[in-house]
Amino acid sequence: MTPISAPPSHKVAPAPKRPIDWAKLLAHLVLISGSIMFLMPFVYVLSTSLKTAGDVYTFPPEFIPDPVAWENYPDALTAMPFDRFFLNTIMLALGRIIGLTLSCSLAGFAFAKLRWKGRNTLFFIVLLTLMIPTEVTLIPRYILFSKLGWVGSFAPLLVPGFFAENAFFVFLFRQFFMTMGQDIIDAARIDGCSFIGLFRRIIAPNAKPVFAVVAIYIIQNNWNSFLLPMIYLTDRAKYTLALGLRLFNEQYYSQTHLLMAASVFVVIPIVILFFFMQRYFIQGVVFTGTKG
Amino acid sequence: MGGLLLIHDLFKPKRLSFWESLNAWIFVAPWILGFILFTGGPILASFVISFTEWDIVNPPVWFGLGNYELMLRDPLFFQSLKVTTIYALVAVPLQIVVGLFIAMLLNTKIRLIGLYRTLFYLPAVLPIVSVAVMWRWILSRDWGLVNWFLSLFGVNGPGWLSEPEWALPALILMSLWGVGSGMLIYLAGLQGIPTDLYEAAEVDGAGRWATFIHITLPMISPVILFQLVVGLIAAFQVFAQPFIMTQGGPQNSTLFYLLHLFRNAFEFFRMGYASALSWVLFMYIAVLTLLIFRFSAAWVFYEGEIKNE
Numbered sequence: 001m002t003p004i005s006a007p008p009s010h011k012v013a014p015a016p017k018r019p020i021d022w023a024k025l026l027a028h029l030v031l032i033s034g035s036i037m038f039l040m041p042f043v044y045v046l047s048t049s050l051k052t053a054g055d056v057y058t059f060p061p062e063f064i065p066d067p068v069a070w071e072n073y074p075d076a077l078t079a080m081p082f083d084r085f086f087l088n089t090i091m092l093a094l095g096r097i098i099g100l101t102l103s104c105s106l107a108g109f110a111f112a113k114l115r116w117k118g119r120n121t122l123f124f125i126v127l128l129t130l131m132i133p134t135e136v137t138l139i140p141r142y143i144l145f146s147k148l149g150w151v152g153s154f155a156p157l158l159v160p161g162f163f164a165e166n167a168f169f170v171f172l173f174r175q176f177f178m179t180m181g182q183d184i185i186d187a188a189r190i191d192g193c194s195f196i197g198l199f200r201r202i203i204a205p206n207a208k209p210v211f212a213v214v215a216i217y218i219i220q221n222n223w224n225s226f227l228l229p230m231i232y233l234t235d236r237a238k239y240t241l242a243l244g245l246r247l248f249n250e251q252y253y254s255q256t257h258l259l260m261a262a263s264v265f266v267v268i269p270i271v272i273l274f275f276f277m278q279r280y281f282i283q284g285v286v287f288t289g290t291k292g
Numbered sequence: 293m294g295g296l297l298l299i300h301d302l303f304k305p306k307r308l309s310f311w312e313s314l315n316a317w318i319f320v321a322p323w324i325l326g327f328i329l330f331t332g333g334p335i336l337a338s339f340v341i342s343f344t345e346w347d348i349v350n351p352p353v354w355f356g357l358g359n360y361e362l363m364l365r366d367p368l369f370f371q372s373l374k375v376t377t378i379y380a381l382v383a384v385p386l387q388i389v390v391g392l393f394i395a396m397l398l399n400t401k402i403r404l405i406g407l408y409r410t411l412f413y414l415p416a417v418l419p420i421v422s423v424a425v426m427w428r429w430i431l432s433r434d435w436g437l438v439n440w441f442l443s444l445f446g447v448n449g450p451g452w453l454s455e456p457e458w459a460l461p462a463l464i465l466m467s468l469w470g471v472g473s474g475m476l477i478y479l480a481g482l483q484g485i486p487t488d489l490y491e492a493a494e495v496d497g498a499g500r501w502a503t504f505i506h507i508t509l510p511m512i513s514p515v516i517l518f519q520l521v522v523g524l525i526a527a528f529q530v531f532a533q534p535f536i537m538t539q540g541g542p543q544n545s546t547l548f549y550l551l552h553l554f555r556n557a558f559e560f561f562r563m564g565y566a567s568a569l570s571w572v573l574f575m576y577i578a579v580l581t582l583l584i585f586r587f588s589a590a591w592v593f594y595e596g597e598i599k600n601e
Binding site: 023024027028030031034035038039040041044045048056057058059060061103104106107109110111114115116117119122125126129131132133134135136137138139140141142143144146160162163164165170195196199220223224226227231241242245246249256259260262263264266267270271274275278281282 | 308309312313315316317320322323324325326327329330331333334335337338341348394397398400402403408409410411412413414415417418419420421422425426427428429430434435437440441443469476500521525528529531532536549550553554557558563566567569570571573574577581
């Protein structure tokens with residue numbers, strides 16, 4: 001687990017000098033009770049997922065399962081092909097990572113480091129598309145893909161990725177590349193390096209953090225994504241985890257212990273990713289809000 | 293947002309190299325194609341489709357303004373607009389207040405700050421379908437965590453998802469579990485406030501509240517504006533929560549706009565009507581966003597800007 005480094009101390013408001021800082025004590029109290037409130041839903045769901053069917057419905061709730069029903073997990077996960085859903089989700093994420101990082105970083109590079117006519121106008125359009133809600137493009141896209149015969153396949157979810165579908169990533173790459181020095185680029189150009197060579201050998205290797213942020217974003221979005229996969233992936237063998245869980249929710253509506261086990265299973269990979277890659281999650285979010 | 297960024301680009305080189313331009317256009321080509329095929333084209337297409345009746349299988353039939361007239365007589369359209377607007381008006385400000393509050397608590401020299409930040413942020417990264425499934429159980433009337441918590445105070449909690457007057461508040465409450473991402477953005481904003489402002493306030497003998505009102509709030513107002521707009525757009529895209537937890541019910545009390553649109557498009561295959569719904573929503577969001585920007589001049593403070601008194 002990567003700990004988040006404390007904020008640079010010189011930017012923090014100075015604490016008043018008093019023997020007991022009541023404000024700080026109060027802050028701790030509020031934060032601790034807040035943390036408990038934020039954690040309780042997890043604890044409750046986790047404990048339900050480890051109870052036997054008969055122990056689930058008790059009031060007041062018992063937070064420690066007794067006996068611990070570990071078998072809920074294998075029971076839930078074999079009731080439907082969750083291994084398949086898992087693989088599908090991973091494959092979609094990988095495909096989108098390849099498509100989006102390639103197309104968005106190249107566009108970001110052209111917007112940040114090349115000088116050409118039309119750059120400002122096009123970049124303004126990139127920014128405008130950030131404000132467009134998905135609903136507006138939902139139906140024509142669906143019609144397009146259904147006329148192409150792609151409904152039921154992964155293509156409607158993968159192909160747009162290769163066309164820099166995500167304006168925010170273009171923006172993110174562009175902002176990062178902007179901060180890279182112009183002199184090294186000019187030097188490389190004088191040495192006869194092509195633009196694509198420049199990108200491959202100098203820009204990309206020096207921009208690993210932003211690639212990592214984008215890749216993690218894609219994994220998270222992909223885990224989260226529900227409406228589009230539901231529209232396009234009509235075949236159960238192609239379901240993602242989110243779709244699988246939704247189906248499980250319908251079919252095992254009243255078997256809460258299994259339902260909670262399945263939803264914990266869907267959440268766990270993202271939680272693990274979060275703990276190991278917290279730095280990148282946070283960089284991405286902070287970037288969103290402050291560099292706009 | 294855009295205006296500020298373009299300032300970087302004002303620098304114009306004297307001569308543009310043809311080779312450099314050609315390369316740039318090649319690098320941007322995928323995005324341009326994608327924009328035409330998957331964004332710009334579809335937006336125009338949905339406008340045209342909104343004047344037709346179309347079930348995809350049969351050829352579209354010109355319907356003129358028929359879909360828009362139908363909309364005026366569709367009580368579910370007004371219901372979904374109402375539900376989504378209430379959600380946006382209540383949930384978005386609540387998320388801002390709670391997120392800013394936690395961020396301010398975390399913006400002191402305090403122990404375990406990393407741990408707190410992790411805990412508050414974690415729910416925000418969880419997949420929404422899992423969150424919806426989990427919260428259906430947490431909000432259960434007889435065995436749910438929320439009603440257990442209320443029972444500690446002697447309150448007999450309602451059937452959150454089964455009573456029309458409580459279902460929308462329940463979804464708003466649930467949305468607060470995800471304030472972590474907003475919180476991080478405020479935290480970054482708070483840490484960007486120059487310390488000397490606070491020192492000056494202390495010298496002037498300003499209390500905590502005065503410092504908050506006169507320094508923190510103005511300095512962070514651009515971030516709040518950004519979150520307001522982002523939150524608004526997100527509110528109009530809420531789908532999975534009602535779809536999984538309530539199916540829009542009970543009595544359409546959680547019929548969110550996108551759910552209504554989805555049903556028309558993909559359950560009834562009324563592509564024309566659904567396109568009209570999407571355009572009305574687009575315009576509605578655009579007007580709301582413009583209004584927010586219009587009135588933001590009164591409360592958003594940009595550093596380096598001098599206001600006319």
